[in-house]
Amino acid sequence: MSDASTPGSARPRPATLDEVARAAGVSRSTASRALTGGVASAATAQAVRRAAQELGFVPNRAARGLARNCTDAIALVIPETPSFIFYDPFLAIVTSTVSAACWKAGLQPMMVLMDPDDPVHTIERFLHSGNVDGAIVASFHHSLQLEQLLTAAALPTVFIGRPPAGGDFPYVDVDNRAGARSATEHLLGLGRRRIACLGGALDMTAAVDRRAGFLEAHRQAGVEPGPYLEGSFTARSGLESVGRLLRMDPRPDAIFAQSDALAAGAIQGLTAAGLTAPDDLAVVGFDDFATATEIFPNLTTVAQPVVELAQAAADLMVGHLKTGQWGAWPQILPTRLVVRQSA
Amino acid sequence: MSDASTPGSARPRPATLDEVARAAGVSRSTASRALTGGVASAATAQAVRRAAQELGFVPNRAARGLARNCTDAIALVIPETPSFIFYDPFLAIVTSTVSAACWKAGLQPMMVLMDPDDPVHTIERFLHSGNVDGAIVASFHHSLQLEQLLTAAALPTVFIGRPPAGGDFPYVDVDNRAGARSATEHLLGLGRRRIACLGGALDMTAAVDRRAGFLEAHRQAGVEPGPYLEGSFTARSGLESVGRLLRMDPRPDAIFAQSDALAAGAIQGLTAAGLTAPDDLAVVGFDDFATATEIFPNLTTVAQPVVELAQAAADLMVGHLKTGQWGAWPQILPTRLVVRQSA
DNA sequence: GTCACTAGTGGAAGCGCTTCCAGTTCCACT
DNA sequence: AGTGGAACTGGAAGCGCTTCCACTAGTGAC
Numbered sequence: 001m002s003d004a005s006t007p008g009s010a011r012p013r014p015a016t017l018d019e020v021a022r023a024a025g026v027s028r029s030t031a032s033r034a035l036t037g038g039v040a041s042a043a044t045a046q047a048v049r050r051a052a053q054e055l056g057f058v059p060n061r062a063a064r065g066l067a068r069n070c071t072d073a074i075a076l077v078i079p080e081t082p083s084f085i086f087y088d089p090f091l092a093i094v095t096s097t098v099s100a101a102c103w104k105a106g107l108q109p110m111m112v113l114m115d116p117d118d119p120v121h122t123i124e125r126f127l128h129s130g131n132v133d134g135a136i137v138a139s140f141h142h143s144l145q146l147e148q149l150l151t152a153a154a155l156p157t158v159f160i161g162r163p164p165a166g167g168d169f170p171y172v173d174v175d176n177r178a179g180a181r182s183a184t185e186h187l188l189g190l191g192r193r194r195i196a197c198l199g200g201a202l203d204m205t206a207a208v209d210r211r212a213g214f215l216e217a218h219r220q221a222g223v224e225p226g227p228y229l230e231g232s233f234t235a236r237s238g239l240e241s242v243g244r245l246l247r248m249d250p251r252p253d254a255i256f257a258q259s260d261a262l263a264a265g266a267i268q269g270l271t272a273a274g275l276t277a278p279d280d281l282a283v284v285g286f287d288d289f290a291t292a293t294e295i296f297p298n299l300t301t302v303a304q305p306v307v308e309l310a311q312a313a314a315d316l317m318v319g320h321l322k323t324g325q326w327g328a329w330p331q332i333l334p335t336r337l338v339v340r341q342s343a
Numbered sequence: 344m345s346d347a348s349t350p351g352s353a354r355p356r357p358a359t360l361d362e363v364a365r366a367a368g369v370s371r372s373t374a375s376r377a378l379t380g381g382v383a384s385a386a387t388a389q390a391v392r393r394a395a396q397e398l399g400f401v402p403n404r405a406a407r408g409l410a411r412n413c414t415d416a417i418a419l420v421i422p423e424t425p426s427f428i429f430y431d432p433f434l435a436i437v438t439s440t441v442s443a444a445c446w447k448a449g450l451q452p453m454m455v456l457m458d459p460d461d462p463v464h465t466i467e468r469f470l471h472s473g474n475v476d477g478a479i480v481a482s483f484h485h486s487l488q489l490e491q492l493l494t495a496a497a498l499p500t501v502f503i504g505r506p507p508a509g510g511d512f513p514y515v516d517v518d519n520r521a522g523a524r525s526a527t528e529h530l531l532g533l534g535r536r537r538i539a540c541l542g543g544a545l546d547m548t549a550a551v552d553r554r555a556g557f558l559e560a561h562r563q564a565g566v567e568p569g570p571y572l573e574g575s576f577t578a579r580s581g582l583e584s585v586g587r588l589l590r591m592d593p594r595p596d597a598i599f600a601q602s603d604a605l606a607a608g609a610i611q612g613l614t615a616a617g618l619t620a621p622d623d624l625a626v627v628g629f630d631d632f633a634t635a636t637e638i639f640p641n642l643t644t645v646a647q648p649v650v651e652l653a654q655a656a657a658d659l660m661v662g663h664l665k666t667g668q669w670g671a672w673p674q675i676l677p678t679r680l681v682v683r684q685s686a
Numbered sequence: 687g688t689c690a691c692t693a694g695t696g697g698a699a700g701c702g703c704t705t706c707c708a709g710t711t712c713c714a715c716t
Numbered sequence: 717a718g719t720g721g722a723a724c725t726g727g728a729a730g731c732g733c734t735t736c737c738a739c740t741a742g743t744g745a746c
Contacts, residue, residue, distance in 0.1 A: 014472060014473045018702075026726085028702090028704095028726085028727095029705075029706095029725075030724080032703070033704090033724090036704080038704095039724060040725090058473070058474075059472070059703075060409070060474070060701090060703070061405070062405040062408035062409045062414065062474075062702080063704085064703055064704075065703090066409055066703070066730090066731045067702080067703040067704040067705080068705090069704095092432075092435040095435075095438070096438075099454045109453075109454060111439075111442045111454070113439065113442055113443045113446060125401055128357055129357060129402070129403065129404065130401075131404045131451075235637040261637065264638070265637065268637065268641075271639040291637055294611065294634060295607075295638050295639075296639075359733085360732065360733060369696085370695070371696085371732090371733080371734095372697075372735075372736095373694080373695060375735085376695090376734090376735090382693065384693080384694060384695090387695085402732085402733075403731090403732050405732080406701090406731070407733055408733090409702065409732080409734090410700080410732075410733040410734040410735080411734060411735090412701065
């Protein structure tokens, strides 16, 4: 099992291009061309491919990267502490979707996490080191440092979620505003007139945009909006906020929670207080993650197409790397209200 | 924004070792030694480091890998379809923790996903290509093919979760058996006597081991174990199983669910049937993920230290890469029963 | 003073690949 | 038959780094 060798030396070395070339009876350059789709006669190409197949040839990434000055790798930058990422289904989906999409396109995705001790420097080093051809950033928090860094790196970059500064970065996002509006309109349509909004911190564009939609729906309906309780997108925050809500007079008759986790926390708080959704307070969430159907009552919520979102970001990146041009951006994906039991 | 250049050529190239060497007034080989901790006089070392600092030198990974014949990268193999990974908090945590740990150790983690069309070949190609120094496998499902493949690759490999064949692979795991036993003992201690077990498919060692603990606790207490309902670790499976459970006669008075998601589904089924936990049926989960505190009643559950688990796997790998020797394995981490409301 | 020796250094080779360049062949034309 | 060009090919350079080797200059021991 264990070879007590020096690191990385004992394994049988895989076949090299030279060996393939020799086996196919051609020169290395011809073999390279045959394999990468350069000029080569049909017979040669086939012979080389056969030889490569037989020898189990897989091009050495490092060598190729060195020669071509590109790495076929992209950074997936998530400027959050790792401990946060797995509490956030959004990021989990983004991570796996982007990874899979890159993988399919022959790009190696590299997760770049934030070192809690040294938030930006680690990322900076990595992005400057010529180890990736591009970066996809999924960030919720305003962080000027990071944006400067990305600008300075002059690395093709795609944001998932509108970047706070509204700068020149290509990005994809869901239509947070319209989603929030539809949720609010649904509650208004149910006759609710004192709708509270449980939201995320307003240094995230998602929270800002969802709040805007919430207010917009009220304005259009001529109804006075209820309070906005700023917190975080977590169940704990929902639980805390709902406590404050229940002490208000007049008590709100509905809640628009900006995430499913917030909604779940809120419902938990209601249940604990002997109240039920939707009878006492109607609750609408945002996300439509697994939680929505794991809690009782099942959550009425705004479904956001996170998979498609991440896919769009990856496509944008891949397109740029292939053609040198950016595709159309921003891409704003629609949300969809899913009516279940809680409102 | 968009440079209409060919892929990967326009960015300002980072400083090379040659430039650092010149700036420090030494040869390239000396600079290399100074930076990598080889022999070098104190004065030289300092001059080189200063120059590197000033020029923002970051060694080119590809070049280093090519020269040293090792990649400083490890594969994180998750032989599941990407669409599954983000439904499973366990894998999400494993992914981010391992990534962060490798990152810290100067290793580049590379996620290797399974191509649904071609389950093993893609992985095989990757592992054989000499692009990684080792592999960490987080897999729940028995897959002989994969194990053969890993053996053949002769790549240092660590499993997260006991590998099905019980082979010679270094691995880390939580003490599933003891965890299940403590959960069952808790239920027995509450006076429950007809405890059903909702479990995962028995081609996963986690399910097998948890079932063993469940049975063991019953044997020790001299109580006849209730039925084992084989399903998957999902809320849907829990919902379905609880339906069957409620039609049984005599009806079980408690449920040990092998995951929080299963438990959440079960509680949802109970609630829908007008029953409550723990009054009608006591429910214990396994995981202690976010769901546990997002549902009502809050879940009594067996907390498993997934972060530590992933960290241990990464440490094992890093240790082997550094020293050529495997540290002690298997490492079996303890679980801890967290008593909340549901039992 | 000479002799090993060690510590420090620079030159050069080479990791496996791509790609430029110059050379060869072969064909379709004058 | 002689030409230009296209299609293909092999040689060689070079990507940025590590590392072997030969070399120089110091050290202490004799």
